Amino acid sequence: MTSSKDFWQAAALVKDLKRRPARVEFGGEPVVLFKSASGISALADRCPHRLMELSKGKVVRGEIECPYHGWRFDGGGRCTAIPGHMGDVPGYRIPGLKTFVKDGVVFLSKGDPAGEPYLHPMEGRKTVVRLVRSSTNSTLIDAAENILDATHTHFTHKGLLRGLSSKRHRVRVDITGGPGWVEAVYTGEDRQHGLISRLLEAGRVRTVGRYRFPGVAELEYWGENGLALATTFHLRQAADGLVEGIGCLIGPNEGLLDRVKSWMFQPMFRIALEQDRRVLKSSLENAARFPDARPLIGPLDYLRRDIEAIEKGELPGAAQSPRTAYIEL
Ligand code: FES
Ligand SMILES: [Fe+2]
Missing domain, CATH: 2.102.10.10 (Rieske [2Fe-2S] iron-sulphur domain)
Incomplete structure (x- = not known):
């Protein structure tokens, strides 16, 4: 592969x-x-x-x-x-x-794909799906990692996806993978205090960030009654330094309230996308000013190496050795 x-x-x-x-x-x-x-x-x-x-x-x-x-x-x-x-x-x-x-x-x-395309994790259920198209000056790996990276939200999306206070909670992260995919499951997260979480969630049980070959980055928010909300991004390296993406924002559709929530969520989703576009563009442009500098993979960058391996067609490290980490989020 x-x-x-x-x-x-x-x-x-x-x-x-x-x-x-x-x-x-x-x-x-x-x-x-x-x-x-x-x-x-x-x-x-x-x-x-x-x-x-x-x-x-x-x-x-x-x-x-x-x-x-x-x-x-x-x-x-x-x-x-x-x-x-x-x-x-x-x-x-x-x-x-x-x-x-x-x-x-x-x-x-361009080839001969087997079966239907994968769109999002709630396929086959009654859902409300909002679609957005976006393009970002970045690389596929940087853009995918950005979507799945929990540690930038406190800063890049302060107030929107995270609260304004700096109080953090200890969270367990389990990283597993297989051929063509890797995921990080966050448990023990207290309810997040950003605007979006306040609007949408009752108690959150776990959050999952997953990458699938060849360019799908998705987040799932699981509540007591199952999957409460998900975002799936389909990313492509359209040209050098340009990533094209189609994002699905998916929630259950059990009534008017769900539709209203998803309608309210969409503009915030766009704001978050814009905030990410800015940091990705800025870091790509700045990296070009330092052609010899390589990005450093820090202790909390759980998925970076695995995503790189998957994109090279290799089995991600998490497939052979699943790992558990703790982080303050
Ligand atoms: S018809 Fe002549 S270039 Fe297309
Ligand atoms: Fe982000």
Whole structure:
């Protein structure tokens, strides 16, 4: 398992693909997404004629039309029209990617993925799901680690995810893993005092932070009655120094209150994302000023090495030797 080729990766939101095509960076190349007759289609974003960007064209009756000479292509990438040409259209084709739409999220794959894409941990239950798209100047590993890192919340998100007081509580952390994943389970955490926790939680029993190959970082907040709230981020290194992400904010949907809570949570979720974007961008830019400096892996950076191993296609250390640590959070 060294390549993400045979995995589904979240690339766009259906709601962003109305009438116009969209360009996304995927696997190091631009891809055009558009609503074709067969659903949402993904093709290499280059007209075979003069390599024009097809995403600058338009969608006509489920086909994409190049803005330069008007050649058209169907959802499978087959050339269907060459305006002005009399006779049969030669069998020109643009390579395409596999697509799968799940709950408003467009997943792509360059290979042959087995089964459906994974979206979030509450699939199959009655849930309220809010989707956000974000891009961050960072690396995949830094962005994933940031989402799963409990120790930045006191500072980066002071008042929002954590209280304003500096009182900390001793928490147990169990780190386990397997092929392609690692997780940290935090127990003994007293109820957190940030605004979000106040709004959403009754007693919290445990928090789980998990990373899954190739770019899923998720947090789960477990209460006495099971999984109370989760956030799942689907991350991709879209270009050098740029991470594209699709975040799902998921809660149970047992009534109006749940819907109201999720509606109230969304703007705060966006604020937290913005706070993270700022620190990630700043540290990436500053790192470029010190090209010889390497980031230090501190005693509380529980998942960093494991995430790096997973991204290299190796078994994370936590799979062979699960560990337990204590931290003041
Ligand atoms: S470049 Fe696309 S039709 Fe000519
Ligand atoms: Fe954060």
